[in-house]
Amino acid sequence: MLAETICSAVSAAGLAIAAITAYRRRFLAAARIAAYALVPVGLVMTGAVRWAFDTAFSPTAWAGFGVLGAAWLLFMTTRAVERRRGGGRKETGGGERRDAVAPAASAPSLGQGQRGATPKPKATAGADDFSDIEAILKKHGI
Template identity: 40%
Template sequence: MLIYAVCGTLSAAGLWFAYRSFRRRRYATGLRTASVALLPMGLAMTGVVRFVLNMTFNPIAWAGVAAVGLAVVLFMVARALDARGVPDGGSGPTPGEAPAAVPAVAGAGGELPAAPRREAPAKKSGGATGTEDFSDIEAILKKHGI
């Protein structure tokens, strides 16, 4: 019964604020306030409030919340590892298996070809005083007739 009294008081106060908004011709605000004001009483009538109160003082329920939280954290960590491109490492041979033969392409001297190198952009030495080379930008602008 106390739940209904508290939720009813909250709903009545919210509906009073909604009425004041309607009187000031703020119809959208009044409707929004009325919808939020009806929530406490609706939750009390459906039994959600009693469920939440019972869950608050139940250690088994908190253990379940912790398990769900841990599952969410583990899932997010796995997604972060996938996004970073960290390999799983589970695709290799098992300890009892022989490794599969890997075809190798040999060069003229029998060694494997080297991996292509990426060229790093050259950094300009010294402080630039506004005399940077804008020839590539000028070429693009001339190409478009600007």
């Protein structure tokens, strides 16, 4: 009952301010103030104020908020400890990175057994890299 009375008084005061604003020929601002002033009455009519009022003075609701806060605190603490240790979830085994069955299977083979490939001499490999760079620089006029 008290919450409904307070909301009604706030709405009445807001509508009075909107009327004064409209009297000063600021109709857009008056319409906006009237819209804000009607929100508390609408909340009272839908029952949201009664629910909020009952929740605010309910010991069970406050205990529930306390339990939710404790759960959040535990979650954030474990996340901080996990990040400080190095990230992975090593204790559960689900987040571990496992090596491939044959790690070198996907790597290209550079040995003599390759068909059709001729190995480059090491002395010209470095010179080829610089010749490409020189060609690019000459192309751009540098």
